[in-house]
Amino acid sequence: MSDKTMVARYRLGKAEKKYDYFSRTGTGSAAAMAMANDRPIRVSKLKRGYWRFLEVRDVIADLSFRDFLVGSAYAQVRRDA
Numbered sequence: 001m002s003d004k005t006m007v008a009r010y011r012l013g014k015a016e017k018k019y020d021y022f023s024r025t026g027t028g029s030a031a032a033m034a035m036a037n038d039r040p041i042r043v044s045k046l047k048r049g050y051w052r053f054l055e056v057r058d059v060i061a062d063l064s065f066r067d068f069l070v071g072s073a074y075a076q077v078r079r080d081a
Contacts, residue, residue: 045081052081 043051053068056077068074 049078049081052077 050065053063053065056068056074057063069078
């Protein structure tokens with residue numbers, strides 16, 4: 001980061017071994033939260049498909065995941081996931 005108000009640097013350790021420790025300042029935390037809130041959380045297509053299977057399985061209790069993946073009756077459901 002180029003803005004020094006967003007990150008604080010600390011030096012730890014003895015003279016021969018020094019470790020740098022970085023921490024966000026209040027300004028940096030506010031900027032990070034503002035950037036994080038603008039982006040939607042992306043879930044992979046595979047995970048969305050499995051979640052959709054779980055929703056369908058709530059209605060059809062004996063449905064297996066394999067049947068959901070290969071069954072033509074569920075093709076539209078899989079595409080919409």
